[in-house]
Amino acid sequence: MTQEKPPKKLLDQMRDKLRIKHYAVRTENVYVDWARRFILFHNKRHPNEMGIPEVEAFLSHLALERNVAASTQNQALSALLFLYREVLNQPLESVDAVRARKPKRLPTVLTKVEVLRVIHAMTGTTQLMAKLLYGSGLRVLECLRLRVKDLDFE
Secondary structure, X not given: OOOOOOOOOHHHXXXXXXXXXXXXXXXXXXXXXXXXXXXXXXXXXXXXXXOHHHHHXXXXXXXXXXXXXXXXXXXXXXXXXXXXXXXXXXXXXOOXXXXXOOOOOOOOOOOHHHHHHHHHOXXXXXXHHHHHHHHHOOXXXXXXXXXXXXXXXX
């Protein structure tokens, strides 16, 4: 006699879909967290019972009440679009929420001379990593995961 497994919880299903589609682990964690926050915001209602109005309400709340950055709101939107499209098979057409404002400031960037001074102040592995990050455009986690066989020292 075979026992049927109970269906996986929604967030576990979402995590499985993200892994199948080879999303980065950090993206997986962030997307699942946004889905969890969305569900909690709507008093633990299942997303199957909700749609565009609830997504718009959540995103507007993020912009108006929580004052999140535009990129944060976009990340939440992407997570919810993934949830509805890939997990629930209910693609959301057009979400029209209040958009967060983009900051009107330029990022602070070091000059080449400043970068070289910082790199020359380092030694050993830290210096090698800094040179790799600066010279290649790798992300920190990508650099940390590099192996010796990944590098061509010539």
